[in-house]
Amino acid sequence: MPMKKLYVFLTLPLFIVTFCIGTASATTGSATMAVTVTVASSISLILQTDASGLTLTNSGTSAVTAAFGTMSAYGGTVPTGVTRTVNAPTNWKISTPFDPVVQVANQTSATYTLTAQLQTADSTNTWAIGATTVTSASAATLTSTGTYGTSALTFSLTIPFSETAGLVSNTINFVATAN
């Protein structure tokens, strides 16, 4: 085949593709991403300062501190948000409100149960949350019909007059369980 005809033969298809197809169909690329996650139910319990109570350190977390500082049955300083009640000649009590916040996720539950237990045995002082005495022997139920969200409880510590002056400290362990 003459070279000129060969060149036309080779070039002509290019012209056909260019001019004869008109608007060519858009070129595309595709990909897929398969996503999986297994959702487990969960519950959250945090403690926060009550508007009328003693300021908690690390308020809004699950590990807070209520530091009353130096207090005495008679005279002395009473921290803001703390109430002191003297029951002479037997004992005196300090108390303050605080707020537990309980939330539940991905579980059908209308209420929760909240318990409290002292970390270390204390046979001298009386530790209480609301009207419930809290000991280290077993977890005491504070409520079995708790409503999710924010609630208010009152912590109190009763100190007998017979107790020697010094540091009183302990940890209260709270557990919230979805009903």
Add this chain to the structure above:
Amino acid sequence: MLRATKWGMMAALALLAAPGVSGQCLPIVCSLTLTLQSDASGMTLGGSGTSSATLSFGSMQAFGGALPSGATKSVGTTNWTISTPFDVKVTCSNLLTLLPCTLLLTPTYSLTAELQTANAIDTWKIGGVTLNSTSASTLTSNGTYGAVTAYTFALTIPFSESSGTISNQINLLSVCN
């Protein structure tokens, strides 16, 4: 030889100047490849570097629990969100090795994403764009070929949803502009 050169040049000019080519790819000339890959800051994708990837978060919960490396969790008052970045790369391959792709088409592409299966409970997002299964959502209309672009995948799960497995497939499509 000169005649061969002349005809060759005419062919090249025809391809460059042809009105039917502007703004569109010639399917016999160019092809697009869309691949997904793990982002340096994100979770490891299964099938990274291919067009078929998997993103497996495993067991997760709103409060507490484990968090996969590269995943982020944020908890609100009524829902919680898990998210992670991943990378998208669109390349253009010219089947005519003598000419670069950019001479035959605009240097940008559009990228869309669509859920394979309807999900009225959870919220699926890529790059802040909410996805659904009824229509493709545009992630970008001016993507750059060859560039590795990071997008953030996010899944928002309401507290009211029962525990269990959430799964779906996201279909991504790149189209040359």
